[in-house]
Amino acid sequence: MKLLVTGGAGFIGSAVVRQAVAQGHEVVNLDALTYAACLDNVASVAASPLYAFEQVDIRDAAAVEAAFARHSPDAVMHLAAESHVDRSIDGPGVFIETNVMGTYNLLQAARGLWEDKGRPEGFRFHHISTDEVFGSLPADRSVKFTEDTPYDPRSPYSASKASSDHLVRAWHETYGLPVVLTNCSNNYGPYHFPEKLIPVIILNALAGKPLPIYGDGSNVRDWLYVEDHADALLTVLQRGRVGRSYNIGGENERSNLELVQTLCGILDELRPKPAGSYADQISFVTDRPGHDARYAIDPTRIRDELGWRPSVTVEEGLRRTVQWYLGNEAWWRALQDRAGVGKRLGVTA
Template sequence: MKILVTGGAGFIGSAVVRQAIARGHAVVNLDALTYAACLENVASVADNPAYAFEKADIRDPAALAAVFARHDPDAVMHLAAESHVDRSIDGPGAFIETNVIGTYNMLQAARAHWEHKGRPETFRFHHISTDEVFGSLPADPAVKFTEDTPYDPRSPYSASKASSDHLVRAWHETYGLPTVLTNCSNNYGPYHFPEKLIPVVILNALAGKPLPIYGNGANIRDWLYVEDHATALLTVLEKGEIGRSYNIGGENERSNLELVETLCAILDRKRPKPAGRYADQIAFVTDRPGHDARYAIDPSRIRAELGWRPSVTVEEGLEKTVDWYLANEAWWRPLLNRQGVGERLGTGTEKARA
C-alpha cells in the first residue's frame, strides 16, 4: 500500500512513517516543515526506496493536487495539524487555517483523486484527531470518553479539531469518501517536541530549571506511548470499518503532578544530581485558561474489533522516553532555540487579532 502521510516530520507522524516503512508500505511524507517539524525524525528511513518526501502546505490546494497526481496514493493518513493548546490560546487563527481549512483542502484533494481513480473501495482517508474534542471529564474513574461521547471542545485547539472531525464525517456521508477517524489520548515518547509537558520536565530538570506544573497539578490525562499509537493507527487504516471512529487510549491515567514526580524519580536513578532530588525543582504556576480537568479514553471498541491494546505501562514508557532524551541531546539541543520554546504561552493575555 502507498500511504500519503501528512505531518510526517512531526512527533506522531514520524512514528507512523517509520512503522509504515517497517511494515512494508510505501510512504509519501507531506510536511510544510513548520516550527515543530524535524526531518531528523525520519532520518532512519530517508534513504529507503519506499520513502518519498514532499514539502507542501495543506493550506495550498494546488500543491496538494500536484502531490496526489505525482504519487497516486492508495490511502491518506492525515496528521498535519497545529496541536499545542497554549499556542492556540495566544494565536487561534493558525489553528483555524491549518486544522479546519487545511483538512477541508485535504478532503477535497483526496475526493478528487478517489473519483478520478473510479472510486475504488480499497481507498482510505484516515483522519487522526484528539480526545480533547470531547471536553472535560469528572473525577469519577468509571466515566470515560467513548466513540459516542458528545463533542464539547473548550479550547481553540480542540474546537478546530472538532471542526475537522465533523468535516471528515460529512465528506463520508455526503460524498461517500471512504473515511475512518481516530481520537487519541495524550501521546509521549521519543522525538516529542520540547514544548509539551514531558520533554519540558526532562530537559528543565537536566538544566537545573524549575519544572512548571499548571495550577495544583491535579489535572488528569490518559498517557499513550507514541509507538503504541502508531501501531494502532496503522491497524485502523488496514482493518478499520469505513465510516467508523475508534478511540485510542493508553489506559494509563495519571495526574500531572504524579507524572512529573515519576519522571523525577526516574531521573534520580539514571542521572542523579550532585545534591538533592529533581522533585525539588517542581514549581506550581498559574493555570491556563479553560484547562480541562480530566481526559480518559475507553478503548473497548478498538480492542474488541481490531485486537489492539497498548504494549507498555506509563512507567515503562517513561523509562524508555527518559533513556531516549538522555541519549539524544544532539536531536533536542538545537530545538530549544526555536520560536516560543521555553517561553510561557497560553496565558490569554495577548491582544486579540483579527
C-alpha cells in the same frame, strides 16, 4: 500499499512513517516543515526506496492537489495539525487555517483522486484527531470518553480539531469518501517536541530549572506511548470499518503531579543530582485558561473489534522516553532555539 502521510516530520507522524516503512509500505511524507517539524525524526528511513518527501503546506490547495496527482496514494493518513493548546490561546487563527481549511483541502484532493480512480473500495482517508474534542471529564475515573461522547471542545485547538472531524464525517456521508477516524489520548515518547509537558520536565530538570506544573497538578490525562499509537493507527487504517471512529487510549491515567513525580524518580535513578532529588525543582504556576480537568479514553471498541491494546505501561514508556532524551542531546538542543520553545505561552486570555 502507498500511503500519503501528512505531518510526517512531526512527533506522531514520524512514528507512523517509521513504522509504515518498516512494515513494507510505500510512504509519501507531506509536511510543511513548520516550527514543530524535524526531518531528523525520519532520518532512519530517508534513504529507503519506499520513502519520499514533499514539502507542502496543506493550506495550499493547489500544492496539495498536485502532490496527490504526482503520487496517487492508496490511502491518506492525515496527522498534520497545529496542536499546542497554549499556542492556540495566543494565536487561534493559524489553528483554524491549518486544522480546518487544511483538512478541507485534503478531503477535496482525496475525493478527486478517489473519483478519478473509479472509486476503489480499498481507498482510505484516515483522519487522526484528539480526545480533547470531547471536553472535560469529572474526577470519577469510572467515566471515560467513548466514540459516542458528545463533542464539547474548550480551547481554540480542540474546537479546530472538532471542526475537522465533522468535515471528514460530512465528506463520507455526502460524497461517499471511504474514511476512518481516530481520537487519541495524550502521546509521549521519542522525538516529542520540547514544548510539551514531558520533554519540558526532562529538559528543565537536566538544566537545573524549575519544573512548572499548572495549577495544583491535579489535572488528569491518559498517556499513550507514541509507538503504540502508530501501531494502532496502522491497524485502524488496514482493518477499521469504513465510516467508523475508534478511540485510542493508553489505559494509563495519571495526574500531572503524579506524572512529574514519576519522571523525577526515573531521572534520580538514571542521571542522579550531586545532592537532593529533581522533585525539589517542582514549581506550581498559574493555571492555563480553560484547562480541562480530566481526559480518559474507553478503548473497548478498538480492543474488541480490532484486537489492539497498548503494549507498555506509562512507567515503562516514561523510562524509555527519559533514556531516549539522555541519549539524544544533539536532537533536542537543535530545537531549543525555535520560536516559543522554553517560554510560557497561553497566558494572554
